[in-house]
Amino acid sequence: MTNDPARAGAAPPLVEITILGRACLARPDMTLVWVLYDQGYIESSSRFCWNGTCLYCTVHVVMPNSRKVVRAKACEIFPAAGLRVVKLGGEFLLAPRLAS
Ligand code: FES
Structure with missing residues (x-):
């Protein structure tokens, strides 16, 4: 038996990020x-291709400590x-998120 979550197969702790000014927790x-x-x-x-070839997922971000x-x-x-995600490309859905 181990107390190390990574070795036990548990998901790592969530981290807090910000998407367009809204805080959220992410794996x-x-x-x-995917977040x-x-x-x-x-x-x-x-x-979206999900594997780095389409460029639809382009975002503008500010990395931690930057x-x-x-x-x-x-x-x-x-x-x-x-x-912090400060801008999303045109392929992302924005209207539904702005309404909530
Ligand atoms: S999802 Fe296609 S490049 Fe990222």
Whole structure:
């Protein structure tokens, strides 16, 4: 028996990130594009490739401990505590999120 969550098969602790000013908890072991999907910013019938080739998942983020906004593919970065998503590309759903 082990007390190490990684060795026991447990999910790692959630980290807090911010998406367009809204705080949310995210699994650090899944790419940001899945967090955006879970949060309702991506339609299930979308054209996203999920593997780094389509560029539909382009986001602007501020990495933890940084002030610089950088453009990235959401399917290629992992959430870390303090990550801020400040802009989403045109393929993301925005209207439903703004209404809630
Ligand atoms: S989902 Fe296609 S490049 Fe990220």
